Amino acid sequence: MATLPRRFRLEFIIAAALCAPAARAEQAIFGPDGAPTVVQRKLHTMSGRWEAGIAFDVALNNALVDQYGAIFDVSYHPNESLDVGGELLANRTGLSQLARNVRSDLCGGRPDAGCRTSTPKDEFANDNQLRLAALGVARWAPIYGKFNVAGELSVHFQAFLLAGAGAGAVHRESVNLCADPGAATCQNFQSSDLLRPVGELGVGFRFYLGRTISLRSEVRSYFFPSSYKQGNDPTQPDSGTSKRYFAGIFAFASGVSVVF
């Protein structure tokens, strides 16, 4: 057996001792078939990082109103599955074609001067237009996964639930109740602009394009108190009573976020 010269022995012992921690860090785990088992981690970690995002959103369930806009959000990830922050929502809103069709048929074939009768009418519900909102939001992402789209192109994703609360500017423009007294064809419809408490719940997916950029798609519901009028004499705008209800607007949002 060959022996190392004496001056190399000490160097070899020191080198071996230095290599030991590194070797321990890469400890191999062997499976039942003798092949090495791979210990897998999340490719994209979120703990301690900030996130800023912008998304396009469109209302899904409001047949009387067209509503679409943008959501800007900033949040902080204290751990892997939670982030908390705030978001601003700005929407372009207006009555839908269906609502305008209803308005155009309100006279029911009667002449313009006698368009409106004094028979009490109820106002349409769910004509709320959520134009602006500021909300505090928390997202909880209990599910992390990946799938292979084509060959070795793997897409990592998170599935999350979100909840938030804040305030919003809700514009209402009545579809069928006139703001002008009298029986003539209506030129101005009853409307209001109110600041309302707004809550939101949602569910969504985040698809990672890399460590920094990810795409988010969400379905969310905004809910807030609202009201419509019952028993309104169409010729007298001040008549009728207010009926309160809890309004909900479902929206789909999709956008991009940057994690830094």
Place this chain on the structure above:
Amino acid sequence: MRLLALTLLFSLAAAAEEPDVQRIHVLEQRPFTESGRWEVSFFGLRQVNPKFTVHTGLSAEVAVHLRENLAAQLGLTFFPIAVQSTLAEELLTKANESPTSAEAFLLRYAAVAGLELMPIYGKLDVLDGRILRLGLYLNAGLGLARTRLQLRPSTDATTGRSFGDTGIRPLAQLGVGLRVFVSERFTVRLELRDFAYSGYTSTVNGCNRDDARAIQTANDSNQTPSGLSPGCDALAFGSAGANGTARLNAAGAYELLKNPSSEVINNIAFQGGVSWLF
């Protein structure tokens, strides 16, 4: 000394290497296969584009996995809740407007045979716990559907919510979904499914527009309707007479049939359920 310096450099490099950025390609055998197995699924489903109609129902499906990612399937769907939406009733009661018959078509039962392709596999873990396998799939099928129209709103004090039969018609179905394998046998499924069918009809309870008008007129004057076309079931509209429900339901049918309309209805439903592979 050179050996010591070299070894020290390798040692530091090895220790400093961040495990997060390692990329290794592993060929991993799937722990089980679907090929050649049967699958029975049960779903709850709800329409997600409810403008003039609301559908909520149950579905059962049997599939045989011909290959790892291809299955043939047969499904039955029943919508116990298939009614006009609140908006449709509001239009009627507040503005004396109603959707066209094509837009108001209601789906009662559907039977569909088709194929399912699951081209994408993946994995997920829940709260850094157990790793589950998942598959993203597409399916398509053809079948038959039993349909109906709502004739009177729920606010009608005499009839309540009432319906008229509009027969059986062909239906096409497209879906996209996610299957999570909780175990080798048990899976959880989430799916978005589009039921597409023709919304055209010219008869309600086998009666055309003129029959509906004749039934209404005859009952208004406490007479038995006569001269109806073959296949028209006047009794299906309800109780006869000036105080009965037949005249109101026939009037509702006439309103829906007087302006013919035609449209392909896309009834998009979200369904969630479980399935068992054996």
